Amino acid sequence: MLSLLTPLVTLAVLVQLVSAQVAVYGQCGGEDYSGSTTCASGSVCTYSNPYYSQCLPGTATSTPTTTVSSGSSSGTSTSTSSAASGTTTLQSGYSFIRAVEDPNFHKYLQSQTLNTASTAVLGSPSTAGQFIITDGQLIYNANGTPLYAVVEGQANSTVTKLAMSWSTSPASGANEGTFMWSGDTLEWSIPTITRPQLNAWLVCADAAGNLDLFINLGSYDYETPSGCADETIHAYTGATATP
Numbered sequence: 463m464l465s466l467l468t469p470l471v472t473l474a475v476l477v478q479l480v481s482a483q484v485a486v487y488g489q490c491g492g493e494d495y496s497g498s499t500t501c502a503s504g505s506v507c508t509y510s511n512p513y514y515s516q517c518l519p520g521t522a523t524s525t526p527t528t529t530v531s532s533g534s535s536s537g538t539s540t541s542t543s544s545a546a547s548g549t550t551t552l553q554s555g556y557s558f559i560r561a562v563e564d565p566n567f568h569k570y571l572q573s574q575t576l577n578t579a580s581t582a583v584l585g586s587p588s589t590a591g592q593f594i595i596t597d598g599q600l601i602y603n604a605n606g607t608p609l610y611a612v613v614e615g616q617a618n619s620t621v622t623k624l625a626m627s628w629s630t631s632p633a634s635g636a637n638e639g640t641f642m643w644s645g646d647t648l649e650w651s652i653p654t655i656t657r658p659q660l661n662a663w664l665v666c667a668d669a670a671g672n673l674d675l676f677i678n679l680g681s682y683d684y685e686t687p688s689g690c691a692d693e694t695i696h697a698y699t700g701a702t703a704t705p
């Protein structure tokens with residue numbers, strides 16, 4: 463009986479989520495917000511800061527679809543929200559971030575598992591993320607949910623590259639670095655590490671072929687770790703992420 467009931471209860475909860483729509487100018491997201499993220503038709507959930515997103519008039523090619531797609535009981539859960547995210551028009555105040563040099567020319571910053579707290583990677587324009595820097599934090603608008611760039615700590619002085627990942631909470635304590643734009647290039651610094659060049663990044667393919675992004679603690683284009691390419695990464699504010 464329980465096994466019969468559970469899907470029904472789940473369905474009821476989903477139906478509730480789907481039907482609850484936020485009115486224009488209402489809140490649709492934010493750190494402690496637990497209500498609906500679906501905006502009334504004709505409005506779009508627009509990220510304002512980590513604590514507040516608001517339904518603003520307009521149309522998006524991708525509206526936050528709550529979690530309906532992941533509820534697929536067939537087991538072949540295709541990720542509708544992820545597929546849709548890449549076709550999204552750039553939101554006001556945000557930038558795409560991309561490499562402009564081979565072998566990663568016009569690959570765009572995103573998360574390995576799209577719109578999810580996971581490794582920071584470069585990938586296809588069609589799945590490009592949108593970013594904003596607030597108080598030194600690089601924030602990824604993952605379909606209305608803020609994800610923060612967190613850089614791993616330097617284990618010892620022989621480590622020359624630091625992995626970056628996306629987290630639901632900002633980096634803190636010894637790992638709290640500062641992101642900033644210098645012209646259109648993205649820089650990262652932290653008081654405890656001296657680096658020759660603050661906008662030096664490395665892109666290194668992992669075993670599965672994902673293009674993981676690392677902070678390069680060494681010099682740009684010098685003693686590049688094997689399997690990696692030196693890159694600077696740049697803000698791009700065109701309406702859509704172009705190949």
Ligand SMILES: *[C@@H]1O[C@H](CO)[C@@H](O)[C@H](O)[C@H]1NC(C)=O
Pocket residue numbers: 617618619620621
């Ligand atoms: C430095 O840290 C790295 C990564 O944790 C580790 O693989 C390496 O063995 C360490 N080297 C030394 C000299 O401690």
